[in-house]
Amino acid sequence: MEDILLRDIKFLPSVGPKRAELLKLELKISTFGDLLMHLPARYIDRSSVYTIDSVRRVEMPYVQIRARVVATQILGQGHKQRYVVQVMDSTGVADLIWFRNVAWVQKRLELQREYIFFGKPSLFNGEVQMVHPEFEMPGVAGSASAMGVQGVYRTTEKLSNNMLGSRAISGLVRTLWGKVEGQIRETLPPHIIRERGLLSREEALKQVHFPSTPEMLNRALYRLKFEELFGIQLLLLLQKKVRIDKSEGFVMSRVGERFNKFYEELMPFPLTGAQKRVIKEVRQDMFTGHQMNRLLQGDVGSGKTIIALLCALIVADNGYQSAIMAPTEILANQHYESICGLCEPLGVSVALWTGSTRKKERARLSEGLMSGEIDILIGTHALIEQGVQFANLGFVVIDEQHRFGVMQRAKLWTKNQTPPHVLVMTATPIPRTLAMTLYGDLDVSLLDELPPGRKPIKTIHSYENYRLRVVGFMREQIAAGRQVYVVYPMIKESEKLDIASLEEGAVALAEHFPPPAYCSVVVHGKMKQALKDYGMDVFKRGEAQILISTTVIEVGVNVPNATVMVIENAERFGLSQLHQLRGRVGRGGDQSYCILMSGNKISSDSRKRLEAMVATTDGFELAELDLQLRGAGDIDGTRQSGQALEVKIANLAKDTQIIADARETAQGVLEADPYLSLAENAMLLATVQRIERQREAVVDIELAKIS
Ligand SMILES: Nc1ncnc2c1ncn2[C@@H]1O[C@H](COP(=O)(O)OP(=O)(O)OP(=O)(O)O)[C@@H](O)[C@H]1O
Numbered sequence: 001m002e003d004i005l006l007r008d009i010k011f012l013p014s015v016g017p018k019r020a021e022l023l024k025l026e027l028k029i030s031t032f033g034d035l036l037m038h039l040p041a042r043y044i045d046r047s048s049v050y051t052i053d054s055v056r057r058v059e060m061p062y063v064q065i066r067a068r069v070v071a072t073q074i075l076g077q078g079h080k081q082r083y084v085v086q087v088m089d090s091t092g093v094a095d096l097i098w099f100r101n102v103a104w105v106q107k108r109l110e111l112q113r114e115y116i117f118f119g120k121p122s123l124f125n126g127e128v129q130m131v132h133p134e135f136e137m138p139g140v141a142g143s144a145s146a147m148g149v150q151g152v153y154r155t156t157e158k159l160s161n162n163m164l165g166s167r168a169i170s171g172l173v174r175t176l177w178g179k180v181e182g183q184i185r186e187t188l189p190p191h192i193i194r195e196r197g198l199l200s201r202e203e204a205l206k207q208v209h210f211p212s213t214p215e216m217l218n219r220a221l222y223r224l225k226f227e228e229l230f231g232i233q234l235l236l237l238l239q240k241k242v243r244i245d246k247s248e249g250f251v252m253s254r255v256g257e258r259f260n261k262f263y264e265e266l267m268p269f270p271l272t273g274a275q276k277r278v279i280k281e282v283r284q285d286m287f288t289g290h291q292m293n294r295l296l297q298g299d300v301g302s303g304k305t306i307i308a309l310l311c312a313l314i315v316a317d318n319g320y321q322s323a324i325m326a327p328t329e330i331l332a333n334q335h336y337e338s339i340c341g342l343c344e345p346l347g348v349s350v351a352l353w354t355g356s357t358r359k360k361e362r363a364r365l366s367e368g369l370m371s372g373e374i375d376i377l378i379g380t381h382a383l384i385e386q387g388v389q390f391a392n393l394g395f396v397v398i399d400e401q402h403r404f405g406v407m408q409r410a411k412l413w414t415k416n417q418t419p420p421h422v423l424v425m426t427a428t429p430i431p432r433t434l435a436m437t438l439y440g441d442l443d444v445s446l447l448d449e450l451p452p453g454r455k456p457i458k459t460i461h462s463y464e465n466y467r468l469r470v471v472g473f474m475r476e477q478i479a480a481g482r483q484v485y486v487v488y489p490m491i492k493e494s495e496k497l498d499i500a501s502l503e504e505g506a507v508a509l510a511e512h513f514p515p516p517a518y519c520s521v522v523v524h525g526k527m528k529q530a531l532k533d534y535g536m537d538v539f540k541r542g543e544a545q546i547l548i549s550t551t552v553i554e555v556g557v558n559v560p561n562a563t564v565m566v567i568e569n570a571e572r573f574g575l576s577q578l579h580q581l582r583g584r585v586g587r588g589g590d591q592s593y594c595i596l597m598s599g600n601k602i603s604s605d606s607r608k609r610l611e612a613m614v615a616t617t618d619g620f621e622l623a624e625l626d627l628q629l630r631g632a633g634d635i636d637g638t639r640q641s642g643q644a645l646e647v648k649i650a651n652l653a654k655d656t657q658i659i660a661d662a663r664e665t666a667q668g669v670l671e672a673d674p675y676l677s678l679a680e681n682a683m684l685l686a687t688v689q690r691i692e693r694q695r696e697a698v699v700d701i702e703l704a705k706i707s
Contacts, residue, residue, distance in 0.1 A: 005033030026156045040151025047148040053091035064118040094128035149211040199223045225650035229662035235688045236440030249291035250394045256317030258346045274449035292421035295439045298447025299619040300583025308397045316375040320394025324378045329354045336378045353379040356529045398424045457586040459594045461610045471512045478545045483562040486548045489572040520546035560588030570596035571606035575626035
């Protein structure tokens with residue numbers, strides 16, 4: 001049978017070639033199936049009528065009220081002219097305002113008559129207002145107000161101009177439904193539908209487009225989101241299983257001289273319990289003969305670098321090479337310096353490869369890598385972009401991988417016959433359910449203990465008016481021998497402006513902290529690498545007391561003597577970023593401070609973020625809150641992953657319970673049928689294979705972009 005869902009959209013009555021072309025261009029709708037999956041972007045609930053008084057108390061984006069017109073008047077002149085209609089019900093009065101189409105409204109609204117008004121309410125001086133509400137007489141059969149819950153479809157200006165606004169799209173979907181009803185195939189096996197009490201796929205699709213009640217809409221959305229997330233979880237768990245069961249990995253069974261010597265004689269400090277536990281987990285993985293793919297989550301300053309080094313030493317003792325990849329050159333340099341220093345007495349050879357490594361040096365390094373002379377290579381993306389070759393790469397550390405592109409890692413070393421063990425390190429605390437999706441194919445280690453002697457950082461939110469006090473505080477800290485960071489936000493669209501504001505800030509600071517008594521350095525992303533390195537070095541050596549910078553220092557920079565972090569325009573940063581920045585201080589034993597500077601007027605979301613920063617230093621708590629405030633799409637890298645994972649219906653930030661349910665069901669299915677070989681799971685296998693193909697295509701595109 002021909003699959004009706006694959007039919008070209010131009011064959012749908014009242015579409016035709018011209019509108020079909022537009023639908024393709026604007027909304028990527030090419031087939032009947034595409035239109036069916038073009039779900040409403042939001043819903044309006046016209047199933048209940050609110051009283052004016054209750055509108056004041058409930059937070060609903062749109063409401064309808066039933067009220068009588070008691071007064072009308074035209075206010076203002078010219079383009080400020082507006083028509084204000086006062087309406088009343090038994091609980092109160094509301095003002096309805098029109099700035100346009102005044103004559104049209106005037107003609108249709110009669111004094112003392114009752115209407116249903118539908119619109120977006122707002123409160124002005126405690127009074128309910130609605131601008132440009134829709135209205136109609138109550139009790140008219142088939143009227144919009146009697147239609148219950150309605151979907152609003154995403155459309156574009158161009159489509160609206162061609163008679164394809166939200167309502168027209170809704171009409172097309174209705175026509176479509178008449179043709180496809182009864183032909184929608186089920187994609188989940190009956191046992192899952194039964195266990196989870198799900199709607200059938202057909203019923204779910206019908207209900208998302210034409211909800212009969214709010215409850216049915218919720219069940220329909222649950223079913224479609226569940227299906228989407230379940231497919232992903234199944235794929236992730238299956239990939240993990242295949243890796244563990246089938247993929248070969250290097251066996252690193254020796255704990256040799258270099259690791260032992262370092263551990264016993266050269267370690268600058270005893271490891272924390274959590275660090276010891278993680279090393280043990282990694283060693284176990286490396287011993288199994290399967291490839292390790294582990295995520296190391298540790299809050300800022302929890303001591304991840306030493307773990308990378310200890311692992312690399314085990315690897316070197318077993319005769320393999322390691323690569324450690326950092327997200328920025330500054331960080332790669334920092335790792336290189338500290339690891340070089342630590343490794344010198346061990347006879348382990350360490351090299352650095354970044355975007356600014358010169359051609360001649362690269363040639364020399366390539367030789368060293370191919371001959372096996374170099375044990376540990378530290379670098380940036382350049383390691384991949386430039387296709388660096390190793391003699392026997394056994395271990396790769398990806399630092400801060402959220403910057404790296406979540407999906408890329410899967411494909412990085414597929415060229416090697418035996419893939420190296422991979423340790424992904426991240427300081428971004430990822431809420432549990434999000435981690436299930438983003439890193440669902442990895443094993444997870446947690447560094448949940450900070451090195452001893454750390455004092456919690458004190459965080460203060462300060463306004464522009466108090467700047468002089470902040471300056472005074474910075475002076476005190478500098479007088480006590482400490483160092484200070486001052487960070488400006490960087491917003492991609494207007495880098496020039498950002499740098500200008502940083503430079504202005506630097507000039508103002510120079511007045512408060514004049515040379516030669518004080519020394520400040522400026523570092524920002526647009527500077528030449530050599531200059532950046534120079535600035536960082538001067539600060540690290542303690543020769544400058546103030547480092548003025550953009551967020552280039554956000555990840556990883558480690559200067560334990562710096563105790564004050566001043567964040568300018570803190571309201572412009574997201575919570576995870578603020579947390580990362582704050583993590584640059586409090587890395588030594590001294591009391592540290594984070595001062596969040598903001599303008600006097602900030603939005604309520606910004607205020608919530610800043611208040612949360614003041615209230616807690618717990619990265620996980622902040623990450624959860626960030627997720628609620630901003631959604632997964634705004635957390636670094638997750639938008640990209642959402643796309644790569646083809647998550648279209650579910651929301652990775654909000655649908656946490658559904659993610660957990662989907663994972664649980666997926667686990668259950670795989671326990672009973674580890675490789676989906678039973679007939680009853682054939683359709684699941686097909687789904688997983690389809691997602692895998694899509695995902696691979698996306699990863700290929702991502703990789704093509706960087707290489
Ligand atoms: N067990 C320990 N005892 C004392 N100090 C430690 C210990 N482990 C690490 N440190 C020190 O703590 C500081 C932070 O360590 P490191 O730079 O590895 O943190 P990180 O986890 O990479 O943090 P971030 O993600 O913020 O970069 C460093 O100065 C490091 O020398």
